[in-house]
Amino acid sequence: MMFINWKLREINLKIVYYGPAFSGKTTTLEYIHAKTNPELRGDLVKLKTRKERTVYFDFMQLELGRIKGLKPKFKLYTVPGQAIYGASRKLVLRGVDGVVYVVDSQWERLMANLETMRDLEENLLGLGYDPESFPFVLQFNKRDLPNIAPIELLRTQLGRDGVPCFASVATQGIGVLDTLKAAINLVMTSARQRATPDGRADRE
Amino acid sequence: MIEGFDNRSEQVFLSILDMVMKSIPAATDATIHLLGEEGERLLPQASSLYGTKVIEKLKMRVGKGIAGLAVQNAEVIYVPDVIEDPRFLQYESPPLFRSLMVVPLMVDGRAMGSISMTSERMNAFTLDHERLLNSLAKQAGIAIENAQLSGKAGEVEEAFTDQMEGIERILTGLQSRTQATFVLLADTSGQLISQAGPGGNLDSTIFSALAAGDVAATGEMAKQVGEKESFRFLLHEGDENNVYISYVGESFLLAVIVNKGVNIGLVRLFMRMAVRELAPPAEELEALQAQELIGVGFGGALAEEMEEAFGGV
Numbered sequence: 001m002m003f004i005n006w007k008l009r010e011i012n013l014k015i016v017y018y019g020p021a022f023s024g025k026t027t028t029l030e031y032i033h034a035k036t037n038p039e040l041r042g043d044l045v046k047l048k049t050r051k052e053r054t055v056y057f058d059f060m061q062l063e064l065g066r067i068k069g070l071k072p073k074f075k076l077y078t079v080p081g082q083a084i085y086g087a088s089r090k091l092v093l094r095g096v097d098g099v100v101y102v103v104d105s106q107w108e109r110l111m112a113n114l115e116t117m118r119d120l121e122e123n124l125l126g127l128g129y130d131p132e133s134f135p136f137v138l139q140f141n142k143r144d145l146p147n148i149a150p151i152e153l154l155r156t157q158l159g160r161d162g163v164p165c166f167a168s169v170a171t172q173g174i175g176v177l178d179t180l181k182a183a184i185n186l187v188m189t190s191a192r193q194r195a196t197p198d199g200r201a202d203r204e
Numbered sequence: 205m206i207e208g209f210d211n212r213s214e215q216v217f218l219s220i221l222d223m224v225m226k227s228i229p230a231a232t233d234a235t236i237h238l239l240g241e242e243g244e245r246l247l248p249q250a251s252s253l254y255g256t257k258v259i260e261k262l263k264m265r266v267g268k269g270i271a272g273l274a275v276q277n278a279e280v281i282y283v284p285d286v287i288e289d290p291r292f293l294q295y296e297s298p299p300l301f302r303s304l305m306v307v308p309l310m311v312d313g314r315a316m317g318s319i320s321m322t323s324e325r326m327n328a329f330t331l332d333h334e335r336l337l338n339s340l341a342k343q344a345g346i347a348i349e350n351a352q353l354s355g356k357a358g359e360v361e362e363a364f365t366d367q368m369e370g371i372e373r374i375l376t377g378l379q380s381r382t383q384a385t386f387v388l389l390a391d392t393s394g395q396l397i398s399q400a401g402p403g404g405n406l407d408s409t410i411f412s413a414l415a416a417g418d419v420a421a422t423g424e425m426a427k428q429v430g431e432k433e434s435f436r437f438l439l440h441e442g443d444e445n446n447v448y449i450s451y452v453g454e455s456f457l458l459a460v461i462v463n464k465g466v467n468i469g470l471v472r473l474f475m476r477m478a479v480r481e482l483a484p485p486a487e488e489l490e491a492l493q494a495q496e497l498i499g500v501g502f503g504g505a506l507a508e509e510m511e512e513a514f515g516g517v
Contacts, residue, residue, distance in 0.1 A: 001391075001393060001395075001493065002493070003391070003395045003397075003493060004364075004493065005364075005368075005397075006357075006360060006361040006364035006365060006368075006492075007361075007364060007365045007368045007369075012395055014393060014394070014395070035514070036514065042407055042409055042410060043407060043410060045410050045413070045414070047417070056417055056421070057413075057417065059394075059410065059413045059414075061409050061410075064506070064509045064510065065509050067506055067509055072506065072509075075394065075395070075409075075413065077413075087424050088421070091417065091420035091421065091424070092417075094392060094393045094394075094416075094420065095391065095392070095393020095394070095395065096393075177514045180514075181510050181514065184506070184510060185506065185510075188506055
């Protein structure tokens with residue numbers, strides 16, 4: 001949930017990177033952390049197993065300069081992708097303002113992408129959000145690999161035709177920051193729409 | 205005036221009307237109406253002849269009369285002669301003016317009110333006047349919305365600051381009584397609310413995210429072992445420090461870090477007292493979050509700021 005600290009004039013927003021195991025969520029966050037000005041971000045915290053697999057979440061904070069007197073601060077989280085960590089994924093989603101779904105573009109991961117999308121939709125519903133209108137961006141990762149499915153096909157299979165999407169190669173940072181910018185814009189637009197007296201009419 | 209509007213809004217109305225009258229000398233009067241909270245009535249806010257004095261007879265219903273129709277259909281309506289137009293609701297005979305042009309005030313594709321201009325002459329306005337008034341109305345819609353939000357934000361900011369200062373006092377008191385190195389209040393999504401104490405190299409933002417994760421995970425453990433509710437109190441014992449975490453209401457958590465030597469019973473007692481004191485102001489802060497007030501134009505400025513933050517990558 002967006003939290004505005006009026007005393008410090010800060011807007012705090014939570015963005016969660018969601019997706020199946022090995023889709024590149026942690027790599028994405030590592031790239032963002034490495035490429036942003038150290039004065040504007042905190043440490044990257046990773047709760048992982050000995051084998052470097054995310055067990056709970058990765059976390060970093062990113063802030064921007066003051067905009068119209070308010071300082072936006074974004075809390076970026078990843079979730080663990082493995083099926084056994086379903087409960088952890090749900091917990092990390094608490095208070096989320098926007099989701100970046102990191103798709104593994106390889107043909108053989110199609111089913112994993114679909115299952116995790118269904119898991120995300122169920123978790124959002126469980127937390128009282130409408131998955132259809134929730135701020136959402138798709139990051140189609142691993143576009144440098146040879147065995148990848150077309151983006152349009154993946155997007156249709158995921159049932160997300162109207163959602164903004166970006167091709168990425170997280171290991172090289174390609175498309176990562178564009179996706180984040182789109183997610184931030186979407187989350188802020190959504191927050192503004194809620195701010196209007198008749199937010200519902202505004203969205204139609 | 206609509207509730208929530210302040211002097212700043214009045215100044216914005218008067219400046220807009222001044223611009224209209226200066227740019228369109230053919231007009232003899234101009235009036236700004238805004239939709240009431242219920243969305244059914246158009247309430248007069250200011251006129252170039254009467255200033256911001258409320259003129260009861262200028263109240264309109266959405267869908268009725270020229271201004272009501274202009275707002276309902278979000279379209280410009282020009283009436284070259286009000287006597288000849290059956291849509292015009294005539295209260296005076298003869299009417300005080302003959303020509304009338306109404307432009308809706310649009311913000312984010314939604315009509316929030318109207319600017320009307322009138323003339324004692326028939327056929328007083330042209331297509332150029334319409335274009336000009338339309339362009340002024342676009343700017344005016346944004347200026348009015350921002351003034352409105354700014355007025356409301358001032359009230360929320362004051363209420364928020366009051367509650368926050370109350371929370372800070374409670375946290376500082378707790379820190380002093382428990383000799384804690386650090387005390388913080390966060391929400392259960394991991395958002396830091398307030399903190400007290402030196403804390404050394406501790407990053408309170410990260411600590412809040414981890415504490416919320418901790419509470420969430422142990423809450424699930426409680427379910428697994430058949431508890432009806434989450435564990436309300438957590439204790440982590442270290443070689444040098446102990447960390448105590450407690451729920452405050454259902455949406456917040458209080459974390460206290462103390463040196464190993466401090467008596468556990470004492471810390472628990474003072475924490476329990478602080479939890480009781482913290483619940484009302486914390487809930488009030490939560491309620492104030494429902495009033496999300498971000499001005500028009502924030503999105504554009506945000507995009508520029510992001511270009512700067514991520515630029516050259």
